[in-house]
Amino acid sequence: MNNKKPPLLMRDIVINRIFEAAKNDKDILFISADLGAAALDDFRDKLPDQFIHAGISEQNMVDLASGLALSGKKVFLYAMAPFLTARCYEQIKCVIASMNLPVTLIAVGVGLGYDHATLTHFTPEDIACMRALNGIEILTPGDAEAAKKIADVAIMDPDFRYIRLDRQGLEPAYDGGFEAVYDRGFGHIADGKNIVIITCGVLLQKALLAREILGEKGVNAGVVDLFRIKPIDGKSLADLLSDYDAIVTVEEQSLEGGMGSAVLEVAADHNILKPVRRLGMRDGYAVINGDRDSLHELYEIDTLHIVGAALGLAERF
């Protein structure tokens, strides 16, 4: 029997930080489009003047945020990932990005987080569409430690940010080391030599497991948590890539414009020419019922396929 306590939900970690800060700063406003959280119940109860229910009206929520931010408020918008991104994309572009307003978008359930909800709740496009926005910073915390730090930055230094939270709690990926890598935007969470596996969020643990298996097969793989998708510190990432023979990227995102694309852009801009395999959602993907693990298997972004991709590349050396 497994007595291990499941990790705290990412949303609760982030909301608790904002709640604590909001107690001493009445300019902090938290707006939800009808997505709750255990931590939010406390927030609503104790700070009713700083919690706003926008209705299931993401367009209104974003327009409202612009007026509040222009009035000096520190605004946090909170909704399920599909509805806080593509659903109100035009609003974000026109009234937040255009004026570079300090509004934090907190999305829950990125990628395939709402596994059983399927098509409408998946966001294979959220990185591609959001990173095209002018001036946005995009962050994907890969564990509780990262989530806390990212929440604290959003509180202390309000800016136009998109924080991509996994629906579930994530196992620790950093052992007190996140703070040190925050500015650089990625964590080299496991060293290697031959192949570097680049991912973020929920797939970190699968990448780490793949690394173990690869080690047993004589392939020395490293794992990178690319938690800041935009802006990327290209020079630092290029330096890291140049230390490896080949690159595997894996994501719950469309291969067109997702994280893997962003890595390729950095590599190209820095004249890094290495063999690459990108794992992600391929155009025409099928939709089935099933939990997240089975979806990862179906879309060939699970541990086995990461191992397979890395072995395929390793054969070349």
Next chain:
Amino acid sequence: MALNDLEAKASWLRQELFKMAMRQKKGHIPSSFSCTEILIALYYGGIAKITRGQPEDPNRDRVIVSKGHAAMSQYPILADYDFFPKEELERFTQKDGLLGMYADFRIPGIEGVSGSLGHGVGMGAGFAMAARQDNNFYNTFVIVGDGECYEGSIWESAMFAAHRKLDNLIVIVDRNELCIMGKTEELLELGDLENKWRSFGWHSCSVDGHSFDELMPALNLVGKTDKKPLAIIANTVKGKGVSFMEGRSEWHNRMPSDKQIIEARMELGIEL
């Protein structure tokens, strides 16, 4: 300002706008002419509390022209308020000019970016909520087009503002019954907008949007609406003041010929 003076000021604004548009052959004249009296009532009728030369005054009333294609209609007024040099009007849409086709929040006196429809009411609700929270007493006026009321976001925000009892938020619908492709009631009926806003919990009334006799009393309802936000349906004529443009959708973004420019100048009272 007396009613006569407001009328004179409205003529002045139309003249300034026409001259601005003709310099570069750019701008949306008919859309600006349909909301001319509305803006004059706000800025010169003692309704919007805005101080000359102080665009950043935290206590200023906020005026948002949400129908961004009429953004230019605010520019001569803002220059007249000494928010920026009048010479900027001559550089409208020019490379090094301050004033663009659509409003940019960097222009003193402009509260937010415009151009895409359906954002002003929600943005205005944000200003209104912030005022409430900060115990500030400014009002937020939002001018929306009737065609803009097709946007669903308008109604999301309308519902929100009424629920939050934002009686410091005032929406003025420029009901000129035209959009780019024709008459609203023929293309997709907007119907009884006064009742639509009322049914969303707003205090709502209809006026002749070119009559100060009707606009002023309606705007003086601000703060007397039993905690409801106020929606004024201003029935207007698109292109008002230039007879060949009046009520004709094809003039939305068209520029007059040399002969028509002379006709228009005569009608508007611009020296030839």
